[in-house]
Amino acid sequence: MSTAPVFVDPEDESWGHHTLRDAEGHRVHLTRGGTGPAVVCLHGWPGGWFDYRLLRPLLEPVADVVLPDLRGFGGSDRPALPVAGYSRAAQAAVVLAVLDALGIERAVLVGYDIGSSIAIQVARDAPDRVVGLALGNPMNPAAGPLLLAPEHRGEFWYQDFHQLELASALIDGEPRAVAAYLGHFYRHWGGRQEPLGPAHLAALVRAYAEPGAFTASLNWYRSGSSSLPVAVAAARGDAPPAPPVGVPSAVVWGAADPLFPPAFSEGLEAMLPGHRLTVLEDVGHFVPLEAPGELAAAVRSLLPGG
Template sequence: MSDSVKSVRHSEVEVNGVRLHLAEQGEGPLVLLLHGFPESWYSWRHQFGPLAEAGYRVVAPDQRGYARSAQPAAVDAYTLLHLVGDVTALIGALGAESAVLVGHDWGAPVAWTTAALRPDLVRGVAGLSVPPLPVGGPPPLDTLRESFGEGFYQVYFQEPGRADAELAADVRSSLRRILSGRQPDGVPRPWVIPAGGTLLDTIPEPERLPDWLTEEALDAFVADYAGHGERAFTGGLNWYRNLNRNAELLAPFTGLTVEVPALYVAGEQDLVHAMLPPGALPYLLGRLPRLRDHVRLPETGHWTQQERPAEVNAALLDFLAHLDG
């Protein structure tokens, strides 16, 4: 384990009735790092040291349902409004008046939405991989079915218990496959499960781990998920099971833009881009009237801050420096 990760402090805090595990390093203005699926605080291992050394208090929670944090039983306890509520409560619980939010994968929609709904608490926001998707609008699952079919992974996740059991049967194998998964030709394609197949049929066991993912890192992720047993991935999957509910709950905010300073960073081989209609990205980035930079990372897939830590850290530090003058 690197010295940077060894110096991370661990604690727990209860927000909105849910116990969250926190990893923290440094002192100064608060920066919250919000992970995605299927990850944990450890996905930010390369960011703690550089951001803390630059004078920031860096806190990465395991978000509700994930890793070492508590897992509410009800599916509808994982809406975007619950997740935004966790972030806003966490800022207060940490004794801060505001924070800079950095989100990757599912953490990005949480960061974007928090910034849109509570700009009084957010000094700046950075999204990795996932751009600022529209708030509200039509039920997204209908559109996903029309575009990619019933086998599209976000549709496949909707049946309670199915993906949960497949992924939890061998946590290490599931994480190794998902984190290593990448098209051999580097062309991102949507994750679609063939009829009659299972979730992992489309992601073979890798012959070796990618250069950015060590056995030690895989050990850390597996250990984080071990405490939930057969429900190891259920909390994270429940986020997907609220896609249509999110659109309903956020309908009053349809068309809302993100009015705080913003940064967007994404790999050019990220599968998220394969899910966007042609020409959609410029439209989505238009929701960021104070977008400082759009950083494109060549030969980079979905796991942005783990695959290209030096470039991501440089972009974040530049963004933070301009926020702080």
């Protein structure tokens, strides 16, 4: 009989906490463990480096696993920048600065939710630095019409809400409000619920309830980098389609994700030609937490000799 992994608090020293500076001098927090080729894992919203607490032990025997907090999240700095400083391009630059600071020439990038968008941006900006991409339910530009369809558009209400100062006024610095709000997404977006349980949620709330933390996390949305404005821009023809991403890629799709259901994977080959797709029927949006074994297999397939 299998047993659930022991929960290790994210503040525990055994995770190997480090800090470094990005190219603009802002502090980046990360944890690191394992030996081998570099694997850098990029978290989602609502999340942080701890999204990968179950994946990291599976990869440590074969990889040097680096888990950064993106700018504005967790233990990383929340600088008072224009929202463009929190955009997809800016976050991709932070990831490249992490690689530089750690002396990593090339890495497999892992991402889901906003982390998948940032990983893809890094692969566009610096394909020579990326061995491959292992992604959970990535936003697929070809799915833009599905996202904007009246029967699905309501799933993205939170992205409109995040544009409002009211979001900060109601939630920022209020632990009970943070717990209620983030807990909604864990329950609604998640499929396999056990790893999204009380201990993990409590750690997440502790990080997001610090005054200013919740508002900083909204800068991703306020920068126009989230899926909704991207889909709207594509529908309007405001920007030409981005070229394909040429690095090898493996995608794990949680079919129980109400935000990005399985139909959203159709046409993904236009962005990720030749990708390998694994569909998991009982997994939702939080792929690294819900399906760490399956995601670890995807990562291993991209490593040398995989």
